[in-house]
Amino acid sequence: MSALVILFVLTIGALLQAVIPAVLSLGQAKVPALAAVVVYYALVRDRRTLLSVAIVAGIVQDGMGLIPFGYSSVAFVVLGLMIARFKELVFVHEVLTHMLFGLLMAAGATGVLFVLLTSTDLVEMSFSQAFHKMIGSALLGAIATPFIFQGCARLDRLMGLVESTDSTWQEVP
Amino acid sequence: MRERTISIWLILAVTLVVALNLPAAVSDRGKAVIREFLAPLQELVTQTTQGVRDWVVAVRSLGEMALENQRKAEELTRLRSELRYLEGLEQENRELREQLGFLSRPGRELIAAEVIGRDMSGWWQTVRIGKGIAEGVEAGMAVVTPDGLVGRTMNVSAGTADILLITDPSCKVSGILMGSGAHGIVAGRGLGVRGRPSLRMRFINKDAVVQIGDEVVTSGLADQLPRGLLIGHVTSVAPDESGLYQVATLTPAADLSRLSYGFVVAEVADPIERILRGRDVNGGGL
Numbered sequence: 179m180s181a182l183v184i185l186f187v188l189t190i191g192a193l194l195q196a197v198i199p200a201v202l203s204l205g206q207a208k209v210p211a212l213a214a215v216v217v218y219y220a221l222v223r224d225r226r227t228l229l230s231v232a233i234v235a236g237i238v239q240d241g242m243g244l245i246p247f248g249y250s251s252v253a254f255v256v257l258g259l260m261i262a263r264f265k266e267l268v269f270v271h272e273v274l275t276h277m278l279f280g281l282l283m284a285a286g287a288t289g290v291l292f293v294l295l296t297s298t299d300l301v302e303m304s305f306s307q308a309f310h311k312m313i314g315s316a317l318l319g320a321i322a323t324p325f326i327f328q329g330c331a332r333l334d335r336l337m338g339l340v341e342s343t344d345s346t347w348q349e350v351p
Numbered sequence: 352m353r354e355r356t357i358s359i360w361l362i363l364a365v366t367l368v369v370a371l372n373l374p375a376a377v378s379d380r381g382k383a384v385i386r387e388f389l390a391p392l393q394e395l396v397t398q399t400t401q402g403v404r405d406w407v408v409a410v411r412s413l414g415e416m417a418l419e420n421q422r423k424a425e426e427l428t429r430l431r432s433e434l435r436y437l438e439g440l441e442q443e444n445r446e447l448r449e450q451l452g453f454l455s456r457p458g459r460e461l462i463a464a465e466v467i468g469r470d471m472s473g474w475w476q477t478v479r480i481g482k483g484i485a486e487g488v489e490a491g492m493a494v495v496t497p498d499g500l501v502g503r504t505m506n507v508s509a510g511t512a513d514i515l516l517i518t519d520p521s522c523k524v525s526g527i528l529m530g531s532g533a534h535g536i537v538a539g540r541g542l543g544v545r546g547r548p549s550l551r552m553r554f555i556n557k558d559a560v561v562q563i564g565d566e567v568v569t570s571g572l573a574d575q576l577p578r579g580l581l582i583g584h585v586t587s588v589a590p591d592e593s594g595l596y597q598v599a600t601l602t603p604a605a606d607l608s609r610l611s612y613g614f615v616v617a618e619v620a621d622p623i624e625r626i627l628r629g630r631d632v633n634g635g636g637l
Contacts, residue, residue, distance in 0.1 A: 192389060197396045200473040206541075208473035226356070229363045237370060241385030243472040244506065244513065247378050248371035250472075255367065291474065301474050302520040307541075311473070 183337050184219075184231055187330055191215045192238045204314025205307060210284040212239050213319060214326035216254045217279045220261040221270050222331070222340060232258040245291065246300070253290035257283050273324045280323025285316035383508035386479075390511045394467040394481055401611060459577065461614040462486055464494075467511070476519040476539065477502075478610060483510045491575040493616040499581035499604025500524070500569060501613050512615070516607055517582065518548040526552055526582050527570040528599075533559035534570055537582055537601065548608070550583055550601040557597055561588040567601055577616060 191211040200206040212235040219231040236251025261279050268275045292308040295301040303311075334340045373381065412419075464480035482488050484507055494501045494514045502516040503524075515522045518539040526537040535555040539548075552567060565585040571578025583601035591598045 189389070189392075193392050193396065196389065196393050196468045197400070199469055206473050206476075226359055226363075229360075233363060233366055233370070237381075238385060239472065241382045242389065243470050244475050244477065245472050246371075247373050247381060248367060251367055251370055291472075295474060300521075303474075 180227070180337075180339055183333060183339060184227075184234070187215055187333065188212065188231070188235055188238055190329075191235070191326070192242055195239070196242060201314060201318065204317060205311035207284075207288070207311050207314030207318055209322050210280070210287065210315055210319045211322060211326060212236075212250075213254065213257075213283045213287050214280055214323040215330060216258045217261060217276065217283050217323055218327045218330040220258040221265050221268075221275070221279065221327075222334070225259070225262055228258050228262055229255060244300075245295070246298075249291060249294045250287070252294070253287040256290065257286045260286075276324040276327045277320040280319040280321075280327075281316045282319075283323070284319025285312045288312045288315040379506070382506065386506075386508050386511050390467060390479075390481065393479070394465075397467050398465075460487075460617045461495075462488060462617055463612065463614055464488075464512075465612050466610055470513075475521065476516040476541070476607075477505075477513045478516065480512050480514060480613065480615070481510065482615065483508050483512050485509050487617055488512045488615050489617075493569070493576040493580055494613045495580055495616060496605045496610070496613050498606060499583065500576075501605050501607065501610065503576065504615060514613070517550060517603055517605075518607055524576060524582065525570045525572045526567045528552075528555065528559065528561060528565050528567055528585070530562055530565040531559040533561070534572070535567075535596075535599070537567065540600075548603050549586070550603055552585075552599040552601055553591065553596065555588075555597040555599060557590065557595060559597065561585060561597060561599055563587070567599075577618060580616070 191214070194211040195208055198209045198211075200208050216228070216232050216235050219228045223231075232254035233251045236249070236254045237247060239245070239250040240247050261283065288308070288311055292301075292303065292311070296303060296308075331340070409416075462482055464482040464486075466478045467481045468479040470477040480488075480494075488504055488507050490505050490507050490512075492504045494504060500517055502514040502519075502522060504512045505515050506513040516539065517524060517537070518541060520539050520541060522539050524537045525534065527534050533556045535552040537550050537552045540551050541548075555561060563585055567582045567585065569576045569578055569580040569582060581604045583603040585599045586602050588597055588599040590596070
């Protein structure tokens, strides 16, 4: 059941990312819907599930565009694991937490992809353009992640995959 | 339990390494599968939003419709008369070429395609169309609108194809200035903050006379694009850093910001040529 829910969430995330146009004034940044899904799994679920989601989300993102397979997965895995390290120290259910980690994930993923894509000559982009894009992605990440987090959480609760308490989220054993 | 956890981590690590080192053919096939899976959903959402947008535009511009209709009718009449004139010229051209023993040029077939999405990563300027190998689309084909060149196809799957727009810095096209006949390489410069697209034409002969407003068309050299497709118009020109060439800034002829459909230009062999080739293969003679 969990795998089906993950597949559904990733499909919706990919669709959102594909149809919402890039924001020109934000360095042509796209709404990081798949990155936001990874943030949710990093904060709420165990590391094994997080890793699976990060790899598949990356493959879906790369598969939909021109990025070589695996690049986004590397970014999502590294950043997802970093976020998971802090989940015991933050209020997982707070919107501010979602905004902060959404911001960091989106900016970080853009930075990692910039390094990978320019080092392999796949993209012609100056550092200032990349910085503009990172700021834009961070902003969109901070806005989009709370909504996507809530959507994922509701779906997981509906399917009985997690149960929420006042201060923490616990996975159903 | 510990062994099981280690083996799961190992599987995930191997998956990542394999994904990073996939051969191009396998990677392309994998991408095609993902695109084909999401394409119907993407098309549905795009069509719905486009329908709503069209409806809003139609309501807003009800008053202007009659005027627009009249203008379109006039344009249609003019284009029909031009077409008749060109058909006569084509016939004459074909007869002359046959008399001189030249092979006829390949014809062009336009495959109409609707835009179903834009690049989801935001790193390139691409759009996705809902036509692919099944409709005769191949990688490297030119894509045009009635205004001019839009880009070229790449990553073609059974029912979809990605178009790398001419405004992308990695899209390079061999161009020719209609005024002076000078050649150059046209590449995208991306979009400005206000969304104004521009192109740069480099390696123009330093002695060539380039004027503002000059048309630039595809030269048909060095790439798969056919000759004579309008790329854009010159907005400024200056010598390059080395002083050996000139660099011109162009505005694309096609409006790429509102792209909702395009035509893939497929070159098809002339029917007469096909018959002649068939005769050669079969040993000639009727």
